[in-house]
Amino acid sequence: MLHILQKTFKGGIHPPENKDISAAKPIERLPLPGYVVIPLQQHIGKLSEALVQAGDDVVTGQPVSKASGFVSLPSHSSISGKVKSIESFPHPLGQKVPSVIIEGDGEDRMSEQIKFQADYMSLPPDEMKRRITEAGIAGMGGATFPTHVKLSPPQDKPIDTVILNGAECEPYLTADHRLMIEHTEEIVEGFRIILRILGVSRGIIAIEKNKPDAIFLFEKFTKDDPNLELLPLKVKYPQGAEKQLIFASTGRRVPAGKLPMEVRCLVHNVGTAKAIYEAVAYQKPLIERVVTVTGAVKEPKNIRARIGTPLRNLIEFCGGFVGTPGKVIMGGPMMGVAQYTIDVPVIKGTSGVVVLPSEQVREMRLQPCINCGRCVKVCPMNIMPNLAATYIENNLWEEAKSAGALDCMECGSCGYVCPAGRNILHNIRFGKFMILEQEKASKN
Template sequence: MRAKTFQGGVHLHYHKEATASKPIVDMPEPKQVILPVQQHIGAPAEVCVQVGDEVKIGDVVAKAKGFVSASVHASIAGKVTAVGPMPHPGGRNVMAVTIENDGSGATSFAAGKELDALSGDELKQLMQDIGLVGMGGAGFPTHVKYYPPEGKKIETVILNGAECEPYLTCDHRLMVEEPEKVILGLQAMMKAAGTDDGYIGIEVNKPDAIEILTKAAASDPRIKIVPLEVKYPQGEEKMLIHAITGKVVPAGGLPVDVGIVVNNIATAVTLAEAILEGKPLISRIVTVTGAVKNPQNLRVRLGTSVSELVDYCEGFTGTPGRIVLGGPMTGPAQYRLDLPVIKTTSGVLVQDRGQIKLLESSPCVRCARCVDVCPYNLMPCLIGCAIEAGDLAQAESLGIMDCRECGSCTFVCPASRPIVQTIKYAKAKIAAQKRKNS
């Protein structure tokens, strides 16, 4: 079968070999976790415990506020020692619950069930109860996707196994090591959506994952495994949908507009574990890689400090120059290590100081490489120049709001212009203006 793909995009050096064949290692429970109430897109959860409370693993410590929100559960058992603003990977301090581990490992999981015993509605409720969010990086509350707006129907569920960000291998390892859970999670999602059409898209640089999942899905003819070309941003939601189904999500629209829901591999596995073991979202796989002595894929309790992950991987090689949570194309760089792993932390990438070249930006030379690679067929160079000239209206008419911030334009720019960065800035500004005017 020929690998499917989309138009544009860039070929990157993937650097996945450091961790791609390393089995997931369970990191020991940390002595303390810090659980921010905001680990998702939407309203922050509301803290429902007090300092001094004893909690078991799986207890809700912050309750979802409203529909587009997600609850936060205790990831270790112990005593709540603090409730207050703490450093957060997003850059600002965020309200968080700190728990001191009592070492008991006591859990308060619900009883495990069979998928057949659960109805579609019960599955949607389960997603909400376990605080499930998109674990690929966006962090959108999963259950929301399964309540399509009136007049729309979900016809297809796609699992995103592209993992097109360089360095990351957490989804790859899950597909190889937990194929049954991946399939069960997808089956549950299809049941919640009320559809018989499921796909798993995987880039062909993970042939083992394609083979293992094809075998695992053999008994369920509704599920199709689709090999995808190795190209960034293959895992971007709209590109993935286009590559697999040929459907085009309208600009400014959502996948559900074409009857599709996309979820991440880790999200599916977490849902499967919730069904089988009653376990809410309390841990995730994190790829710790780059300039660390022993790069690994770790199963980490949410709220564990990033510095403990680095220590567990035997520390830095040389002097760290940049620390990124997530992949190098979209992950935010951090200035401190005492940050908690949250639901969307797919990786810790350490770049050595020697690797970092700070390039001075120069004027646009109109080489149009960015135009060639933009998967959305935008003209990033002209948008960037319009923003620089302060002409946000022009940027908007050039389609700036269609930009999904994949960063391909900035990667290829020979003038080292911060194109996607200015676009992010201008998009926020335009959105703020619109809110003000409405």
């Protein structure tokens, strides 16, 4: 069923989309890298435990680490070759992380476990979930929460609606858009697997209106399925954030500090749905993903890259930088993380690499707050960002908490509209860290 009305949420902003740079570029496969760096932490949760050591021969798809608890994930070799070392290596989220470094043999010898099973949809839900767990799938929209955990809600929190997130509201990024038009059927199958595992009969496919070709294809492949609804969304940032998406799709509000299951909903990204399909139908682990490489590079592209490939290879595949880069961001410009080296690897949550030219990177000239209220108007979480940031600047942690700092989803909308150039998000991030540290200290 196709909904006609465009749904949305309160607040938010309309930054220039800049998606036309790469939206029409079909996904291209990156040549195999000479080596890969597989961090033992690519997900929210506990670090995984290495299963290999230097000198071991590995094939593509072989586990190189195992989960170290329920909220943890295994990782897999994304090429065949030899383990060179296990060492601390720069990670795109900032710190150094123990990583398995594998030198490729150029042969891409595949694990024999990866093969198609035609009757995959008749597998018992527990077996489907086991395959997803073994495949090491983390949320591929960037959140990187282990997918098998999301698919295991507690018994007292029944789910009645699952939302497939095709919003891709971050400026510049088009990886999900390309995936939706080039792999529609696999994504729909992955979504049906999710519904089957959860025993849920209502699935909503939510796509922003700026992707009419994707909406057309999903309508074509789902119109006869009574369990699936197609919902075009108004184009607005951060439309793809979980709580905003749930409100726009169902009218339900997730309470502050609570998870979507509180309102009987779950959200999965379209890339995750495709990975779920491959895990269940092929027993294929998560060893590659689509990454948009765009901005100040000679030829912006959507690239299918093996996990662990250095960002440098992707940028070179796009012809290199145009001029001197001002900033290289992993993810989108609103919520992404600026990189200090392009030797960091593609990880499971790498949706894009955005290169901003130096003239677009403005120097922060901090001015006092002029109480214009713009940040309050755009905050999708109903926080008063000006107040929370001021408390944090003055080390008033309890007051900052009362002002809602812990509910901040770090969308960056407040800083984007602030005429005083205040780095509100940076302050609030720091404040959240300090509030949680204080709470930990008071418990000990």
